[in-house]
Amino acid sequence: MSLRFTKLALGAAMAGLFSGSLLASDLVITFDDLNPDKKAAYEAAVEAFKAANPDINVVANNGDREAHKDTIRNALQNDAPDVITWYPGNRMGPFVDAGLFTDISDLWASDENLSSNFNAIKPTMTRDGKQWGVPYSYYQWGVYYRADIYEKLGLSEPKNWEELLGNCDALKGAGVTPFTIGTQYLWTAAGVFDYLNLRTNGYEVHNDLTAGKIKYTDDRIRATFAKWEEMLDRCSFVSTHATMDWQAAISPFAKGDAAMYVMGNFSVGQYKDAGLTDEQIDFFQFPEITAGVPRAEEAPADAFFIPANAKNVENAKKFLSFIATPQIQGDWNKAIGQLPPNAAAEINADDKFIVEGMATLSTAAGLAQFYDRDAPAAMAKAGMEGFQKFMLDPSALDEILEGLDKVQAEVY
Amino acid sequence: MFPVPIEKNSAKAQIAYKLALPIALFFWLLPLLAIFMTSIRPVSDIATGNVFGIPSSFQLIQNYSEVFAKTEALQYLINTLLIALPTMVLSVGMACLTGYALAIYKFRWALPLFFLFVAGNFVPFQILMLPVVNISVKLEIMNTVPGLVMFHAAFQLGFCTLFMRNFMKALPFELIESARLEGVGEFQIFWHLVLPLVKPAIAALCVLIFTFIWNDFFWATVLIQEDSSLPITVGVRTLNGEFVQQWHLISAASLLAAMPPVIMFFIMQKHFIAGLTLGATKG
Numbered sequence: 001m002s003l004r005f006t007k008l009a010l011g012a013a014m015a016g017l018f019s020g021s022l023l024a025s026d027l028v029i030t031f032d033d034l035n036p037d038k039k040a041a042y043e044a045a046v047e048a049f050k051a052a053n054p055d056i057n058v059v060a061n062n063g064d065r066e067a068h069k070d071t072i073r074n075a076l077q078n079d080a081p082d083v084i085t086w087y088p089g090n091r092m093g094p095f096v097d098a099g100l101f102t103d104i105s106d107l108w109a110s111d112e113n114l115s116s117n118f119n120a121i122k123p124t125m126t127r128d129g130k131q132w133g134v135p136y137s138y139y140q141w142g143v144y145y146r147a148d149i150y151e152k153l154g155l156s157e158p159k160n161w162e163e164l165l166g167n168c169d170a171l172k173g174a175g176v177t178p179f180t181i182g183t184q185y186l187w188t189a190a191g192v193f194d195y196l197n198l199r200t201n202g203y204e205v206h207n208d209l210t211a212g213k214i215k216y217t218d219d220r221i222r223a224t225f226a227k228w229e230e231m232l233d234r235c236s237f238v239s240t241h242a243t244m245d246w247q248a249a250i251s252p253f254a255k256g257d258a259a260m261y262v263m264g265n266f267s268v269g270q271y272k273d274a275g276l277t278d279e280q281i282d283f284f285q286f287p288e289i290t291a292g293v294p295r296a297e298e299a300p301a302d303a304f305f306i307p308a309n310a311k312n313v314e315n316a317k318k319f320l321s322f323i324a325t326p327q328i329q330g331d332w333n334k335a336i337g338q339l340p341p342n343a344a345a346e347i348n349a350d351d352k353f354i355v356e357g358m359a360t361l362s363t364a365a366g367l368a369q370f371y372d373r374d375a376p377a378a379m380a381k382a383g384m385e386g387f388q389k390f391m392l393d394p395s396a397l398d399e400i401l402e403g404l405d406k407v408q409a410e411v412y
Numbered sequence: 413m414f415p416v417p418i419e420k421n422s423a424k425a426q427i428a429y430k431l432a433l434p435i436a437l438f439f440w441l442l443p444l445l446a447i448f449m450t451s452i453r454p455v456s457d458i459a460t461g462n463v464f465g466i467p468s469s470f471q472l473i474q475n476y477s478e479v480f481a482k483t484e485a486l487q488y489l490i491n492t493l494l495i496a497l498p499t500m501v502l503s504v505g506m507a508c509l510t511g512y513a514l515a516i517y518k519f520r521w522a523l524p525l526f527f528l529f530v531a532g533n534f535v536p537f538q539i540l541m542l543p544v545v546n547i548s549v550k551l552e553i554m555n556t557v558p559g560l561v562m563f564h565a566a567f568q569l570g571f572c573t574l575f576m577r578n579f580m581k582a583l584p585f586e587l588i589e590s591a592r593l594e595g596v597g598e599f600q601i602f603w604h605l606v607l608p609l610v611k612p613a614i615a616a617l618c619v620l621i622f623t624f625i626w627n628d629f630f631w632a633t634v635l636i637q638e639d640s641s642l643p644i645t646v647g648v649r650t651l652n653g654e655f656v657q658q659w660h661l662i663s664a665a666s667l668l669a670a671m672p673p674v675i676m677f678f679i680m681q682k683h684f685i686a687g688l689t690l691g692a693t694k695g
Contacts, residue, residue: 033654034639034649034650035650035651035652035653035654036482036483036650036651038653039639039650061637061638061639062639063637063638063639064633064637064646064649064650065654067633067637071637078549246655247458247459247656247657248461250459250460251459251460251461254459254460254461255460255461264655266653266654266655266656267655269656270459270656271459273455273456273458273459274456274459274460275456275459275460
């Protein structure tokens, strides 16, 4: 009995010792990706931060990505960590407007990295003229194509809409379906819509649409759908697209039955898994439609934010500043095969898609975050259902657009 | 009412039975077979659409060891054990006590109280999600294994009590009466007389509860977010990327997760079947 008491007393003393010296200040981080590669990259960055700041007691949490989307509001209001992951662009809007995120404009102004090397993504992190978060990763979208098929038919990367349609005609003439896509889970169609709209109307109009300021029956949006109809007609998509998810849609691409795919860069590993080599696949930016419209790109980013209820704001800012350094940005994104938003960060020069993506994004006039992140969830769901319906039956356009206007009126 | 043994049927019926059985079995096991085939397939097969055909190469060991290398599958399996075993002990242990009280003691509220336990089984537990989360946040047991065990045990107690009470009710009451006449203490009766007699029921119940809890996905998802205490059913999900689904690894991990209850079933098969029929006919 007495022995047990001694142990207890000793334990209590030890705990007191730790809280007295080492736990001088805390930093609680909430991350949202348990996927092995993503998790390892996050943990490596946290370890590096710990090594650089031995006086800070870091509590690094990690959870499921989908669950995080549901629990974040509760976390921000009740039991806020000091740093939390979320999405920039319009997706951060509700939390910024509700006063749940901390304004870090001062950090953006004073930090040597944030103030100089994040120019391409800065507008995405900005709302009401202030900056709210620090991005740690993003990746490009564009058209992935079968370079070997292009070469065989003597085609070259299209620079504008006419050239793209011309390529499509040639591909169809050779019995190859121009585009593959799998719209079973809808979001793939949104990628096509985003690009058509960004190229037809530009970033401002696209942003106004997803922010609910422009109606879907607006003539400018109708013009986008007119281009899409033209694309459906001359650049056919694989006919079974509604029954496939995006991974299944790689199959016709890998077999050479389809030659192009509007996709994100995360798909490259899958092409290679399907047996395609670096020589067989290549990437081009979605071609220009309306001449003179500044080239905006789709580049979904992931970022860290400081909740308004954070207890250790100074440590949190230290962490965000640390995450913005070229070293961490480079290491993190090399590990997960994505792009560092810090333009000065080192990238994997052996990966031609990463090199091309870096060049594409760091020179873009605007970065969209993808339709389902830019538009509110309810609007995005209705919108993407509408896109798929349109792809299956373009004649239903009026009905679809009017339906979307109704949803828009309810959602915003 | 009872199935006639197949040997007593006509020769024709026996042949038809022997032909039909493997075919039915094949169709019955087809989904499981498909998962197994996917789990030994190289990733290139899935990417090129060879999902149901013969795998181009067999990667049984490679895929299964990759599951352990890429995720903390071992930790997840241990976590599941840490959740399933205490829950089993707790709910079966308490059910022995409640079952004894409800079956042996004659008091006015015995039957209504028993119905209360039974009624608990008919509440779909999904609708209790928010209250349970609120309670566990208030009690600060959210995200902890003991918290999850407590809720599991509470939810399983209704069924366990139903089971144990009916089984104990079927014991000849004279046994207990004569023990009482002999002056044996009440706890002694429970411990030395009733418990040994209901051993088969306890074994059967343990197998059932262990399997239920092992397979639980819902409460583990709701109550545990912390990576290090996730059970295997939820842990399998970590193989799902935001975009890329590694189906060959997910299949392998799913089969690994399903293995222990299957093994448990084969070891305890006798009790399992007894358990399914015992509770049903008594009462």
